[in-house]
Amino acid sequence: xxxxxxxxxxxxxxxxxxxxxxxxxxxxxxxxxxxxxxxxxxxxxxxxxxxxxxxxxxxxxxxxxxxxxxxxxxxxxxxxxxxxxxxxxxxxxxxxxxxxxxxxxxxxxxxxxxxxxxxxxxxxxxxxxxxxxxxxxxxxxxxxxxxxxxxxxxxxxxxxxxxxxxxxxxxxxxxxxxxxxxxxxxxxxxxxxxxxxxxxxxxxxxxxxxxxxxxxxxxxxxxxxxxxxxxxxxxxxxxxxxxxxxxxxxxxxxxxxxxxxxxxxxxxxxxxxxxx
Numbered sequence: 562x563x564x565x566x567x568x569x570x571x572x573x574x575x576x577x578x579x580x581x582x583x584x585x586x587x588x589x590x591x592x593x594x595x596x597x598x599x600x601x602x603x604x605x606x607x608x609x610x611x612x613x614x615x616x617x618x619x620x621x622x623x624x625x626x627x628x629x630x631x632x633x634x635x636x637x638x639x640x641x642x643x644x645x646x647x648x649x650x651x652x653x654x655x656x657x658x659x660x661x662x663x664x665x666x667x668x669x670x671x672x673x674x675x676x677x678x679x680x681x682x683x684x685x686x687x688x689x690x691x692x693x694x695x696x697x698x699x700x701x702x703x704x705x706x707x708x709x710x711x712x713x714x715x716x717x718x719x720x721x722x723x724x725x726x727x728x729x730x731x732x733x734x735x736x737x738x739x740x741x742x743x744x745x746x747x748x749x750x751x752x753x754x755x756x757x758x759x760x761x762x763x764x765x766x767x768x769x770x771x772x773x774x775x776x777x778x779x780x781x782x783x784x785x786x787x788x789x790x791x792x793x794x795x796x797x798x799x800x801x802x803x804x805x806x807x808x809x810x811x812x813x814x815x816x817x818x819x820x821x822x823x824x825x826x827x828x829x830x831x832x833x834x835x836x837x
Contacts, residue, residue, distance in 0.1 A: 565626040568608070569831055570608070570616070570820070571608045571611070572604065572608060572823065573827065573829060575827040575829075576829070577607075579652075579653060579656070579823055579826060579827070580649055580653075580819070581603075581604065583645065583649045583652060584603045584604075584607065584649075585603075587643075587645050588603060601628040601632050605627060606632065606633055608627065609623055609627040609628055610636075610816055611819075611820050612624070612627065613798060614796045614797075614799070614816050614820065615795075615796055615820070615831070616798075617796075620634060637809075637812070640812075641808055641812040642808075646812050646816060647815060649819055650711070650815040650816075650819050650822075651737075653822040653826065654710050654711070654712075654822060656822075656826060657708070657710065657822050657825055657826055658706070658708065658710065660826065661708060666737075667706035667707065667712065667738065667740065668740055668741060669706070669707060669743045669745070670705060670706060670712050670741055670743075670744050670745075671704070671706075671707075671744070671745045671746075672702070672704050672726075672727055672744055672745070672754075672786070673702070673746070673747065673783075673786040673787070674701065674702045674723055674749070675700070675701045675702075675703070675790050676694050676696035676699070676701075676719045677696070677699055677700075677701055677799070677801060677802050678696060678698040678801050679697065679698035679699055680801050680802065680803045683698075683699075683802060683804070683805060684805055687699070687718060687805075687806070687807055688718050688719065688802075689718030689719045689720025689721065690719055690720050692720070694719075697719060698719045698801075699717065699719055699807065700718065700721050700726060701716055701799075702714065702715040702716070702717060702726040702727075703730075703814075704730045704731075704734050705785060705789050707785060708785070709788050710789075710818065710822065711789065711814060711815070712734055712738060712741075713730055713733035713737060714733075714814045714815070715730055715733060715811070716811050717807070723749040723750050723751075724751050724753045727746060727750045727754035727757070727765075728753065728754060728757045731754070731757055731758050731763060731765070735763065741761075742762065742763060742764060743765075743766065744758060744763050744764070744765045745782055745783045746765060746766070746767055746768065746783075747768060748769055750767060755767065792821060793814065793817055793818075796813070796817040798813050798817075799814065799817060
């Protein structure tokens with residue numbers, strides 16, 4: 562562990578015991594030709610990624626007592642492209658589900674989309690405008706289990722129809738979890754999603770809003786995805802989409818949930834802006 566004063570977003574020793582083995586195994590599969598072990602500790606690279614996720618700072622604004630931005634970028638993009646961020650995320654999800662006395666993979670998922678504004682400089686080719694919500698940017702699409710843990714995440718232009726999002730999510734869920742047999746969606750998803758679910762053996766149920774309800778009324782089981790969206794908003798890098806590539810936006814969600822799950826597994830908390 563670094564001798565510097567820790568930041569609230571740093572992994573604790575207990576959390577590193579959960580994450581570290583995946584990173585160590587990755588490092589063993591990528592030995593340096595020269596035998597050099599690298600100048601920066603992998604734990605500090607992870608801490609820098611989590612710091613940026615939580616605070617939303619730009620690369621060049623990473624604290625001076627962390628590895629330099631170039632090194633952090635290198636590993637963030639490499640782990641994104643090789644799926645190491647997914648490996649860490651999935652391992653923690655399996656452990657947390659088992660801790661809650663559930664099977665490693667779920668049988669039911671909840672799908673939803675959230676349109677977020679894109680920052681200046683994000684390529685127009687990967688963004689669009691959500692006409693219904695009047696949001697120019699990207700659409701973050703989640704499939705979560707009944708604990709609110711992310712099973713799959715897809716990032717699309719905000720102009721994409723919910724049907725497109727639903728079909729992509731069902732494909733991702735079916736690829737990762739062959740145990741899923743039911744999916745709950747809201748009325749933004751249409752018949753095409755229901756039909757596509759049948760191709761994967763997933764019964765897609767469109768949960769309709771009670772016409773007598775006024776204002777926000779949580780729907781049983783389906784509300785959990787809204788809670789996950791709210792939790793992700795604590796991670797400032799996700800409040801607005803700053804990433805040039807949708808794959809990076811997806812990786813940000815995985816790292817945010819990695820932070821959430823590692824804390825739940827170790828019984829620790831992270832101060833929020835709502836804390837007095």
